Amino acid sequence: MGTPHHEHHEGSSADRLAAAGLRGTRQRQAVYDALEAARSHPTADELHALLVEQEPDRAVSLATVYNTLEAFCRVGLAQKLPGRHGSTRYDIPRNQHLHLKDRLTGDITDVPDHLSQAILSRLSPQALAEIERDLGFRIERIELNLVGQAD
DSSP: OOOOOOOOOOHHHHHHOOOOOOOOOOOHHHHHHHHHHHTOOOHHHHHHHHHHHHOOOOOHHHHHHHHHHHHHHTTOOOOOEEEEEOOEEEEEEOOEEEEEETTTTTTEEEOHHHHHHHHHHTTTTTHHHHHHHHHHHHOOOOOOOEOOOOO
């Protein structure tokens, strides 16, 4: 069985874009940097609002944010997470981690790394290997969402 993991390249956003085969335009770098800093798994609209707030004079258009996020997802720099009422939230693939998903609001939050690893390290390698063998499916990474509601 392959080792499931999230890929995360070190270096600047321009380096990460180049490594993924994308041109490092100012707009793409701004979207990537904002998405990486936002641990709240924003929607494209939320990310656009954040970018406008950060640089009102140099804001990236909403269409550019959507197109850039789609390009990031195609090359593995971002991933889509299902939100509430069909909305899409975005995340930067980092070290494998769990998400808390609030079933009422659709908000998605990272579980701290030490708690994520405490759960992920207890997954049975034998069971994962059996899944791969019996179902003919190579597991590349594990994504777990813990669904509930905040107190």
